[in-house]
Amino acid sequence: MAKLKLDLHDIFNQGRSIDAELDRVIREALAKGIALVEIIPGKGSGQLKKHVLRFLQRQDIRDLYRRIEKDDKNFGRIFVHF
Numbered sequence: 001m002a003k004l005k006l007d008l009h010d011i012f013n014q015g016r017s018i019d020a021e022l023d024r025v026i027r028e029a030l031a032k033g034i035a036l037v038e039i040i041p042g043k044g045s046g047q048l049k050k051h052v053l054r055f056l057q058r059q060d061i062r063d064l065y066r067r068i069e070k071d072d073k074n075f076g077r078i079f080v081h082f
Contacts, residue, residue, distance in 0.1 A: 003036035004029050008048060018048070022055050026064055026080065035082050043076040052078060 006025045011017045022039070029037050041048040055061060056068055056078075064082075071077035 002032075002034045003038055004034055005038045005040070007040045008052070009040070009042050018051060019055055022052065023061075026061065029080075029082055030064060037080040037082075039078045039080065041076060041078065046075075049076070049078070056080065 004025055006021060008018060008021070011021065025037055025039070028034075039052055041052050053068070056065075066081045069079040069081065071079065
């Protein structure tokens with residue numbers, strides 16, 4: 001199964017860049033027919049993960065994927081299934 005991976009460690013403090021990268025990876029997955037995107041916000045304080053989850057819950061984004069899975073073994077990882 002093909003998947004895309006987005007690691008947000010390098011841009012953790014750049015709000016607009018985070019949203020742009022999230023949008024880019026979701027649209028790339030749709031364009032290429034990829035079934036899974038792995039987003040790595042990291043563990044930290046949890047603020048970045050909350051930001052990612054809020055982005056994914058936006059109605060325009062929510063309509064693009066099937067479900068979100070939070071990794072139960074690794075707090076700093078989110079899977080988006082298409």
